[in-house]
Amino acid sequence: MTVGAGDLSVGLEPVEAPPLGGAGAPRTRKRRRLPEPIRLLLANPKSCFGIVLLCVIVFAAIAAPLLTNSVPNEPDALPRQAPSWEYPFGTTDQGYNIFAQVLYGARVSLGVALVASLIAMTIAITLGLLAAYSGGWVDDSIVLLTNVFLVIPILPLLIVISSFLQGTGPTSMALIIGLTSWAIETRVLRGQALSLRNRDFILAAKVAGESTPRIVFGELMPNMLSRIAAGFAFVFVQAVFYEAALEFLGFGDANQVSWGTTLFWATNNSTLLTGEWWHFLFPGVAISLTILAIVFINYGIDELSDPRLRRPETKTRRRLFAMLWRPRAVT
């Protein structure tokens, strides 16, 4: 029983067209296909857009040294230059190349967010599934803890912790963000696990005498993978936002190049008032595009799992769709 993939395909018309991502593969019947959930996501225009955008951003972060010769925190140009061919995103008041800062900054920003969301999701999965499966006082106390954490404002809490820590680097930042932003997903995952816990296969495992951790992580969890993936995307967005916000507010390591610190220096040097719009615009756009990419992926997941949210197909849309997809379907 694979609810993970089954979830997504509920009410979905058969997708004839191969996914965009497979365009490069040779068009033979025997070519290797991508896993089903990914194929479905690529077939949905919204999530396909999100996936492509995210891939571009991640690629730019990894390939930073190939895309620019500048080192992000060494001055190599005249200060305060507007964007040009040589310096596509302009330069800072110290003569740093902002294009290089945005590319290299992506590594720290995305890395911190990735680690933070891994921590948060590990906590959320453990607590959420344990609560739903165990019930009783375990459930009650986890629910209470989660609800308390849901009403404590996270950004102020992060600010206070950073203030006590007296200077946070990427590692401690990933840690504190991860440890504070698990509550929402814990509640969501508990809800979904509750609906699964009385299914036959769980009861069968219980009768077979399997241990609680084995049932929770071996039986329950694999059947919630699509929901976990969506939750991961959500927490990742939160983490990108919190990391940038903390650094923007001055609680990060100001010498570490990341999107947040570039923004921090932009406001610290009041570039707004001197008209250097490029200093805050490009790192901000980078953050927004990352968040936008994941929001679109999630939007696609939502539409796939709830067909009612999809737009009714109009004639023009159908014709457009046919125009775009049919030629590819001929194999």
Place this chain on the structure above:
Amino acid sequence: MRFLLRRLVFYVIALWAAITLNFLLPRLMPGSPLDGLIANYGEQIRSNPQILQQLKASLGSADEPIWQAYPHYLHDIATGDFGHSFAKQVPVGVIIGNTLPWSIFLVGVGFLLSFIVGTTLGMLAAWRRGGITDNVATPVLMTLQSFPAFFLSLVAVYFLGLKLGWFPIQHAYSNDADIGFNAGFAADAMRHAQLPVLVIIAISAGGWLLGMRNVMITTIGEDYVAFAHAKGLSDRRVMTQYAARNAILPPLTGFASFFASAVGGLILVEVVFSYPGVGLTLQQAALGHDYAVVQALLLVLAICVLVANFIMDCLYVVLDPRVRSA
């Protein structure tokens, strides 16, 4: 009423948890926060041994063991004694009194408007799915929502405030304003709140819109909506009194987590606009290691979230008769 009572018990527990968290945080941290404070305000602290004593009590490096310090701390909080700010040389209570009204004003106006705008657009978008509202408002607000609050604020300040000169770009009132309850000052304050409020609407209306739209798409398919149509009621009446009335409940329950994260957006907006509210004060106190202020403001923000949630619960009771009878 049992519903409200149960919620109230939960809020008391949450409040206690927030206070305890506040108490434990400085004690759990590696290193001693007190050292940071002495590094920043060494002279002031050394010149006044009483302050040092008080600090040790609140930050946990005291000779006082934790089981004595905790009741002591609870007592201080209960009597409204939040300690003393070093940076500003005034009791923390005074700082809260000066900053909280500005934040409540900003949040109150901002979130009320974004709720109205978001749910109304969500209702219209669901009613005519694929229509103009759905095709324009939904993607626009969803896109705006993915911009972080500080970035949107910066863009708004630069383009709408500086370049076009439509709005004042910082502070809550003009420097030469006559502070007090008079019409001139109120108008000035309103004028300065316009852009921050606009940003708050831009970042939070999308959530309400999507929540409302998605739930309402489901309610539109319900039998009672079809029946209302069949009775010959006007479209408008079916939309507002039948479909929307029921669709609004689930988004409201999501309010708790929404508001807690929206407070973060408020801090960022305040910082960018130099708006003299709790958020800006919290940032500056935290950067300056003014711990008495930092701890008190975290507590104040937590209490605000709890109060806002309780107000929402009351609203829920008014809107949903099922809760009342249960």
